[in-house]
Amino acid sequence: MGVYDYQEQLLTTGQFDIDLLVLKDLLRGAYRDADKAPLYQLYLQQAIDGLRKSQTAELLLQHCAKAGICLRVDSLLEANQSAYDVSDNVLNVSMQQTMCNLDMHQARLGQMMVALATGLREAWHCYRGHGFHPELSVRDFMHLCRSADADAVAFVTLVCWELHEKKLTAPWKQWLSGDNADVALVFEDQQLRSGSKDTDGLKKALQASYRQWFEEDTREAAADHKALEKLDRLLIKCRTENKDTSWIGQADLTAQTWARLGEIPGQHNYLSHAERLLHHGYHDQPRDAFNRVHFQHLVKDLVDE
Numbered sequence: 001m002g003v004y005d006y007q008e009q010l011l012t013t014g015q016f017d018i019d020l021l022v023l024k025d026l027l028r029g030a031y032r033d034a035d036k037a038p039l040y041q042l043y044l045q046q047a048i049d050g051l052r053k054s055q056t057a058e059l060l061l062q063h064c065a066k067a068g069i070c071l072r073v074d075s076l077l078e079a080n081q082s083a084y085d086v087s088d089n090v091l092n093v094s095m096q097q098t099m100c101n102l103d104m105h106q107a108r109l110g111q112m113m114v115a116l117a118t119g120l121r122e123a124w125h126c127y128r129g130h131g132f133h134p135e136l137s138v139r140d141f142m143h144l145c146r147s148a149d150a151d152a153v154a155f156v157t158l159v160c161w162e163l164h165e166k167k168l169t170a171p172w173k174q175w176l177s178g179d180n181a182d183v184a185l186v187f188e189d190q191q192l193r194s195g196s197k198d199t200d201g202l203k204k205a206l207q208a209s210y211r212q213w214f215e216e217d218t219r220e221a222a223a224d225h226k227a228l229e230k231l232d233r234l235l236i237k238c239r240t241e242n243k244d245t246s247w248i249g250q251a252d253l254t255a256q257t258w259a260r261l262g263e264i265p266g267q268h269n270y271l272s273h274a275e276r277l278l279h280h281g282y283h284d285q286p287r288d289a290f291n292r293v294h295f296q297h298l299v300k301d302l303v304d305e
Helices: 006-013 023-027 039-051 055-066 102-127 138-165 170-176 181-194 199-213 217-240 255-262 289-304
Strands: 070-074 082-085 090-094
Touching (some): 039 055, 039 102, 055 102, 082 102, 090 102, 102 138, 138 170, 138 181, 138 199, 138 217, 138 255, 138 289
């Protein structure tokens, strides 16, 4: 299994030459003019406009706009993919160039809204200081990364559900047809039983979605791989620049640090006072064999430092 270096791929394909789009401009509707804007900008503008029909997504977008986030379109990404660059404060999103038919257009818009919600959730956490925590022990760091991925899926499920209730069904349909359909169904079942206006019921639905994320081994394996790669890259960077690395991998994960993941813009924190979920899905070592070897090498590397 090879390591996918997104930034390296950008550099080798010249994607950095593409103009950045300021999120504030998109919220002002700067790319709604079909005569002036390229097609990929129209797609992105329509996706942003659709996303704003979700109350939660609207607040998220406003927070991210205040944080000065920009977007960069990239032909290498699929419609349902995004990649947040912390150092540049840029969210990379898919470039859509052609319109096939109305159904395909709506499907792609649904995918792009899902990708935007996922990437902006990560950007929002980073902006609030809830992102990278390499000071944690490798075990705890991996668990926090798993928890962050579980939260992102629960959050996107909430956004897609809100859009569905506003009769914008394309994102929910895309979510139900993807790898996180089981999470969406658990959320839907809880919401239908408790009622959409029940705040306590919504909190339970989000917690159930969070728990469900850990039921799929491939999701955990992908999160562990990503976490271990982040630590590896940090170590390489520090050592290349002769910087101290003794602080990496030393701290324990606290309930306060973990629970911050559950903050929802304009709403409650669905992970607050939910300590029973703190260690849900926690493992001393990755269950995936490839990640387990990587983990053992990394732990030894830190001990020998």
